Amino acid sequence: MPELPEVETIRRDLAAGLVGRKIVSVDILSPKSASPSGAIFKSALLRRRITETGRRGKLLIFRLSPISRSSSSRSSSRRAVYDYLLIHLKMTGQLIYLDGRKKIAGGHSLSKAGRAPLSSGLSLGESFSSAVGGDLPNKHTRAVLSFSGGGRLFFNDLRKFGYLKLVDQAELNRLLVANYGPEPLTAAFTPAALARVLARKSAKVKALLLDQTLIAGLGNIYVDEALHAAGLRPQRTGASIKPAEIKRLHGAINRIIRRAIKHRGTTFSDYVDSRGRRGNFSRLLLVYGRGGEACRNCGHPLLKTKVAGRGTHYCQYCQK
DNA sequence: GTGTTTGTTATCAA
DNA sequence: CTTGATAACAAACA
Numbered sequence: 001m002p003e004l005p006e007v008e009t010i011r012r013d014l015a016a017g018l019v020g021r022k023i024v025s026v027d028i029l030s031p032k033s034a035s036p037s038g039a040i041f042k043s044a045l046l047r048r049r050i051t052e053t054g055r056r057g058k059l060l061i062f063r064l065s066p067i068s069r070s071s072s073s074r075s076s077s078r079r080a081v082y083d084y085l086l087i088h089l090k091m092t093g094q095l096i097y098l099d100g101r102k103k104i105a106g107g108h109s110l111s112k113a114g115r116a117p118l119s120s121g122l123s124l125g126e127s128f129s130s131a132v133g134g135d136l137p138n139k140h141t142r143a144v145l146s147f148s149g150g151g152r153l154f155f156n157d158l159r160k161f162g163y164l165k166l167v168d169q170a171e172l173n174r175l176l177v178a179n180y181g182p183e184p185l186t187a188a189f190t191p192a193a194l195a196r197v198l199a200r201k202s203a204k205v206k207a208l209l210l211d212q213t214l215i216a217g218l219g220n221i222y223v224d225e226a227l228h229a230a231g232l233r234p235q236r237t238g239a240s241i242k243p244a245e246i247k248r249l250h251g252a253i254n255r256i257i258r259r260a261i262k263h264r265g266t267t268f269s270d271y272v273d274s275r276g277r278r279g280n281f282s283r284l285l286l287v288y289g290r291g292g293e294a295c296r297n298c299g300h301p302l303l304k305t306k307v308a309g310r311g312t313h314y315c316q317y318c319q320k
Numbered sequence: 321g322t323g324t325t326t327g328t329t330a331t332c333a334a
Numbered sequence: 335c336t337t338g339a340t341a342a343c344a345a346a347c348a
Contacts, residue, residue, distance in 0.1 A: 058327075158344085161344065179328095201338090212327085309340070
């Protein structure tokens with residue numbers, strides 16, 4: 001489940017290899033995963049370069065090099081100028097970049113390409129096949145972009161919730177304004193901003209923190225972790241959170257997101273970075289996925305329930 | 321066959 | 335109109 005730290009990890013890694021590269025081929029293996037569809041998508045991307053990478057919440061943004069419009073200015077019908085490629089991984093999306101120098105074809109069921117020797121940390125129940133092991137493309141590959149220099153970017157998505165989407169500048173602006181609240185770790189995300197998010201709301205604090213239009217980038221894992229760190233029960237209503245608690249929550253969100261980025265995100269099931277490696281924050285989770293275990297803070301057993309329609313982990317004893 | 325997993329949106333009720 | 339809760343989506347697994 002890629003949330004802000006996972007998407008940011010991918011963005012930073014990809015920026016190094018992709019910026020300045022020209023797209024030389026586009027293959028859509030799953031038509032519903034890309035829009036606009038088919039030939040339009042393809043022709044809009046071909047021969048463009050990635051000039052910049054960005055991220056808003058969990059949305060990855062690639063800026064494309066400008067196209068010469070003078071040649072096509074005759075046409076009276078105004079065509080959209082797709083200057084941005086948006087990628088959302090939703091729950092099971094992966095973006096794997098294979099460098100041009102590396103061979104991916106080969107007889108090995110588990111290619112060595114792109115996987116550092118860190119798979120030793122796999123716990124039981126985390127299927128190895130969900131991480132990237134074998135050759136690419138695989139049966140979950142939905143799209144492939146090939147770049148000058150031979151690099152290839154594979155978009156894998158087991159559940160097909162994720163997407164690649166081309167938009168123009170106006171559409172991007174509209175999406176960003178309409179769908180995203182302040183980002184943790186930015187100047188816009190102040191305790192006062194968080195207070196406004198919670199003020200006079202009868203919705204549960206967990207639901208409010210998950211709402212991307214209120215705060216961008218948090219998902220189920222980091223919300224549970226932040227509420228635990230702040231000592232707040234997920235079922236509390238927004239309006240019930242007192243100023244001192246808001247300050248704690250604000251600090252907890254920033255601290256956890258910062259640490260998670262530093263540790264290259266959390267792998268719980270499908271997330272891997274752009275080289276197919278798992279995130280290291282998994283072992284630092286204190287509540288998510290630990291229902292029934294002893295609370296690291298007080299020793300009481302952690303509960304797992306459902307709040308705001310999502311699996312929710314918390315300590316009844318130290319979260320008030 | 322049932323229930324569970326979650327990011328986001330659509331739908332519905334209050 | 336707003337707010338909040340829930341269903342739906344997709345695919346796989348226990």
